Amino acid sequence: MDTPSIEAINLTRQYGRLTALSDVSFVIRKGEVIGLLGPNGAGKSTLMRILSGLLPATSGSAFIAGLSVTRFPDEIKTRIGYMPENNPLPEAVLVQEYLHFRASIKGVPRKEIRHRVDEIMDLCDLRNKAARRQIGKLSKGFRQRVGIADALLAQPEVVIMDEPTIGLDPHQIRAVRNLIDRMRGRMTVILSSHILHEIDTCCDRSLIINRGRIVASGTLSQMRKRYSLGASYHLKLKGEVRQIDTLLAPVHASLKRVGTDPADEDGYHLVKLSADSPDDLGHAIISAIVSHPSLMLKECYRKEPDLEDVFLAATKRSWEETSGAQHAEDSLASSPATCPAGRDSEQADV
Known part of the structure; x- marks a missing residue:
């Protein structure tokens, strides 16, 4: 080797x-x-x-x-x-x-x-x-x-x-x-x-x-x-955007709308979705939206998590873990020591 x-x-x-x-x-x-x-x-x-x-x-x-x-x-x-x-x-x-x-x-x-x-x-x-x-x-x-x-x-x-x-x-x-x-x-x-x-x-x-x-x-x-990062989906959509929350609910339990940009000069919004599923949900998303007559879909594409997404997920988790451990230590240090009946003080300190 x-x-x-x-x-x-x-x-x-x-x-x-x-x-x-x-x-x-x-x-x-x-x-x-x-x-x-x-x-x-x-x-x-x-x-x-x-x-x-x-x-x-x-x-x-x-x-x-x-x-x-x-x-x-x-x-x-x-x-x-x-x-x-x-x-x-x-x-x-x-x-x-x-x-x-x-x-x-x-x-x-x-x-x-x-x-x-x-x-x-x-x-x-x-x-x-x-x-x-x-x-x-x-x-x-x-x-x-x-x-x-x-x-x-x-x-x-x-x-x-x-x-x-x-x-x-x-x-x-x-x-x-x-x-x-x-x-x-x-x-x-x-x-x-x-x-x-x-x-x-x-x-x-x-x-x-x-x-x-x-x-x-x-x-x-x-x-x-490792961080179970699913894909995100970007849609160019015209119409009442809030309706897609109901339309997309049956597609996948984890699929949700995470952002909507203001309409451009042609009236299209950029709608961002996220899902934890590793499966490609693009066809199901398109089918659900085009079935509604008041919505007009211009494009839909799938975006895989990039290094920035991994970096943010990894550092966020480490901050949460270290902050949680520090909070537990601080709580333990600030709480008064108690000694159960039948135990001497030396044992309680240990």
């Missing part, structure tokens, strides 16, 4: 009384592109810094290519390329000169540096467009490419990128996405982003973290099943 590229076992990180990570465990196989998702302050950056050897865990273990991050820190740094969210780059240095310097301190053999830098600049589309330009005069998109090129110079097995597309326009985001696609299979990639569409497009599967815990993981299809 192949050694995983990345393995986390019960990772916990505390800052005083604050727990940034709590008992986080997962395995990432060689060549996978993994999306790391979570709200602000969820623990994503802390996790990436621990995996990169930049921050020690309070407890638990992390392994890169089978090597302990804490026992072999120097070896780990040669196997990881890390691009932080706010990547500090020297403004006055030429791109080519900067990458030559970074290759030398990353341990690339001297006779291989020129070839390696040229190769990486080609991969990141920098060689013809930015090699002889000062970094400070580059656009945000090209600066991001320089940061990614830096992370790739030593041909690491693992690449960790924190918000690589933040602040980029759609064309620049597509360029970064294409670059990640070219890395697929050659390197293991962890990609953190708030742009859920990019994660869905680029990544083989995702890890969703909230309040320091992994609350969901897997492919989009797997996570849909």
Whole structure:
């Protein structure tokens, strides 16, 4: 069995009384592109810094290519390329000169540096467009490419990128996405982003973290099943919209209207329905509506739950679970201790 590229076992990180990570465990196989998702302050950056050897865990273990991050820190740094969210780059240095310097301190053999830098600049589309330009005069998109090129110079097995597309326009985001696609299979990639569409497009599967815990993981299809997310249906409808509540009741018990937009200039409303059923209810919905003479249906289409729906469901459930547990603890702490008859006070405290 192949050694995983990345393995986390019960990772916990505390800052005083604050727990940034709590008992986080997962395995990432060689060549996978993994999306790391979570709200602000969820623990994503802390996790990436621990995996990169930049921050020690309070407890638990992390392994890169089978090597302990804490026992072999120097070896780990040669196997990881890390691009932080706010990547500090020297403004006055030429791109080519900067990458030559970074290759030398990353341990690339001297006779291989020129070839390696040229190769990486080609991969990141920098060689013809930015090699002889000062970094400070580059656009945000090209600066991001320089940061990614830096992370790739030593041909690491693992690449960790924190918000690589933040602040980029759609064309620049597509360029970064294409670059990640070219890395697929050659390197293991962890990609953190708030742009859920990019994660869905680029990544083989995702890890969703909230309040320091992994609350969901897997492919989009797997996570849909875990949270029992059914499809939604969008209708373009003219007429008395409230009538469809009665018309659709026999179609499925879980089918309900969840939103109605104001009528457009032609008098059509966008009506949104949801259902927990995995079955396609489209034909039954259409049949029920067209049977009513006062309603005019222009279109009906089924929308599968996307990564945003999964993300919202996973984080909402984790908030409900942790809030419920905290409420129970607070209630227990605030209630007066009682001792049943025949029990001594020491037993009651236990």
